[in-house]
Amino acid sequence: MKKEKKSRIGVARRFAVAPMIDWTDRHCRFFHRQLMMRGQVYTEMIVADAVLHGDRDRLLGFAQCEHPVVLQLGGSDPQKLSEAASIGEAFGYDEINLNVGCPSDRVQSGTFGACLMRTPEIVEQAVSAMKAAVSVPVTVKCRIGVDDQDPHTVLPDFIDRMVGAGADAVWIHARKAWLKGLSPKENRSIPPLDYPLVYAMKERHPDFFIGINGGILTMDAAEAHLEKLDGVMIGRAAYQTPTLLAEVDHRLFGAPRRPLDWQALRDAMMAYADRELAAGTRLSQITRHMIGLFNGYAGARRFRQILSTEATGPEAGPEVIARAFDAVALDEKAA
Known part of the structure; x- marks a missing residue:
């Protein structure tokens, strides 16, 4: 047909x-x-x-x-x-x-x-x-x-x-x-x-x-x-x-303006990483795309360091994403 x-x-x-x-x-x-x-x-x-x-x-x-x-x-x-x-x-x-x-x-x-x-x-x-x-x-x-x-x-x-x-x-x-x-x-x-x-x-x-x-x-x-x-x-x-x-x-x-929900984003990426790791994906394959997320925020450099180093280990899990998010001061822009 x-x-x-x-x-x-x-x-x-x-x-x-x-x-x-x-x-x-x-x-x-x-x-x-x-x-x-x-x-x-x-x-x-x-x-x-x-x-x-x-x-x-x-x-x-x-x-x-x-x-x-x-x-x-x-x-x-x-x-x-x-x-x-x-x-x-x-x-x-x-x-x-x-x-x-x-x-x-x-x-x-x-x-x-x-x-x-x-x-x-x-x-x-x-x-x-x-x-x-x-x-x-x-x-x-x-x-x-x-x-x-x-x-x-x-x-x-x-x-x-x-x-x-x-x-x-x-x-x-x-x-x-x-x-x-x-x-x-x-x-x-x-x-x-x-x-x-x-x-x-x-x-x-x-x-x-x-x-x-x-x-x-x-x-x-x-x-x-x-x-x-x-x-x-x-x-x-x-x-x-x-x-x-x-x-x-x-x-x-034209969608309603909403502030970015950082916690929801963190949780979504951690849940995604958990599923993907179970299927054989390495954490760094996911987190490498997130490196630039906090450009302009205080703590962005530490965020990048955590994702660039800790996420590469063979035992790295979703908790690395949580630690990286915790390093950022969301209410403070970088000088």
């Missing part, structure tokens, strides 16, 4: 934590979800071949509280991507996203990620194949161009192709990627941002969802972008200062 297709993502406000390789694993997503309810969380990029041939429960498993959660795939073979998308939908993901923005060497060696900006016809074919395979939205995350490409020529053509292929949304990292000469870390900061070009893409496609990523560090900045665009995606800032996420529900979605 043919699957009923969902309509394209409505042109409405969205917020997302960006997919980040080696960071946005399921432990990170669970933690972030304790801070916000309304924003999207993304998996790390998972290569389509790994989904087809690897340990799917390990690669794709997630907690129900993570919804809305997006599976980001990497690859360039439309058939493999469509099969991987179908598997992701069966696992319960709310959306499938195709990575056309990562500049790392290991991604380039697989002929996908940002280098696909050079072959938009392949992305077009991949999106069409994925759309045919699933009923959940299929979206794309891209750069404005790579290397010596002219973004003002490349990006409009790329967006036109994505619209024509049936993509439900495009998230644009508003920087070029330099595939040779810059490291992935440098590619996140050195190429200049071009927000006006992203705004121009929205003006070109007023009824198509376009979101922005890159250099967005505060909720004030997020709100400013949302005056012109449909979505804002924050990466390193959300990871390095997670309390930023506690503003999302109120600032961007």
Whole structure:
């Protein structure tokens, strides 16, 4: 029986934590979800071949509280991507996203990620194949161009192709990627941002969802972008200062303002750690995502020290999280 297709993502406000390789694993997503309810969380990029041939429960498993959660795939073979998308939908993901923005060497060696900006016809074919395979939205995350490409020529053509292929949304990292000469870390900061070009893409496609990523560090900045665009995606800032996420529900979605319940957060993470440790997870795999939680508070350094040292021991348990929280003076900001 043919699957009923969902309509394209409505042109409405969205917020997302960006997919980040080696960071946005399921432990990170669970933690972030304790801070916000309304924003999207993304998996790390998972290569389509790994989904087809690897340990799917390990690669794709997630907690129900993570919804809305997006599976980001990497690859360039439309058939493999469509099969991987179908598997992701069966696992319960709310959306499938195709990575056309990562500049790392290991991604380039697989002929996908940002280098696909050079072959938009392949992305077009991949999106069409994925759309045919699933009923959940299929979206794309891209750069404005790579290397010596002219973004003002490349990006409009790329967006036109994505619209024509049936993509439900495009998230644009508003920087070029330099595939040779810059490291992935440098590619996140050195190429200049071009927000006006992203705004121009929205003006070109007023009824198509376009979101922005890159250099967005505060909720004030997020709100400013949302005056012109449909979505804002924050990466390193959300990871390095997670309390930023506690503003999302109120600032961007109109939920009642509530102070962050630190005790409830501590208890939720301790209970999660207890369950995960019983399943063989190491405590440090969970607590490494919490390191930046108290940036700006008195005791933050001690909090980081406890999580960075005590959580690494083979016998470390949830009580380490309690000790780390106890080290912070919640009513006192750092000087």
